[in-house]
Amino acid sequence: MGHGGNVIEELMADHREVEDMFGRIRAMSGGGQALRDVIDQVTIELVRHSVAEEQYLYPAVREHLDGGDALADREIEDHRQVEDLLKQLEDLRTDDPTMGSVLRQLMDEVSAHVEDEETNLFPMLRTACTPEQLDDLGDKVRRAKAMAPTRPHPAAPDSPTASKLLGPGVGLVDRARDFVTGRGK
Template identity: 75%
Template sequence: MAHGGNVIDELMADHREVEEMFSRLQAMSGAGQGLRDLIDEVTIELVRHSVAEEQYLYPAVREHVPGGDRMADKEIEDHGRVEKILKRLEKMNTDDAQMSPLAQQLMDEVASHVQDEESNLFPMLQRACTPQQLDDLGDKIRRAKTMAPTRPHPAAPNSPTASKLLAPGAGLVDRARDFVTGRGTS
């Protein structure tokens, strides 16, 4: 699925990319740099995606979808659980016996989140918004992902306002660290 288009198309393209990464992760045997690189790739994509959703998607859900506050709160809680797992994976050696079970926990959490968004949230948002609103949200999501952090920051505030203020700075620092270390380039 190609990136571009409205917010739903954009986020579903992200979901398919992460699913493909998870397939590669499940097929991988052993530890080492290849596993670290793939965990880093998954982390970068999930963090960027989550930050963009928290900045733009969930505020739109709150505004336009009946019961949107409850839905957005649930999705943000899902993100919090995923971010904590990502932080643990980031600190873990690839030969740690807990790496595989923790990676499976991550895949399960993300799969559940994706299923909920695609089955419930996206159809409700599509019915509640005009095509132009969905296109505008897609543009905002794409821009946000370019500025978003690439590493988990579970202690950072997750309100849209705080995220819009803090994420670009954290993203700049993360991308500088990534450049120096070569993270995310394989």
């Protein structure tokens, strides 16, 4: 969850974690509880990661980058698509015939988003921000991930202010549900 370092290092470590989970999914030969467990782990990581980016990274993109509003809007739209796919996966049984295609679509969407962030957005941010600003953002992102929801909530507002106000409460409920059900262990 919290890797340390500046915001770019933190988020890239998250990216590697999710890629590793995708590799585990690709290596599985069947469904069942093992697949559900990895899907739950992917969901938890992606939801926390997205919430933290929307609360802190994308406002910084808007503030520090030329054309930052359009960049942030595009990234948030990517998140919305991923969250819709995560919600579909949450509602599907692992033996559902559509599970494989929804998983492939999720992995494709996330991989394209990661490639775009690491190739375009992160280098621009590294140039536009001071090391101290990037370190501060890293600290904020780590704190946000610790309080963020762990389940997809596609209908939730995606503004940074609403997310900062509602996210911790929703996150608390999600983590309580996870504890009771054993999800994400």
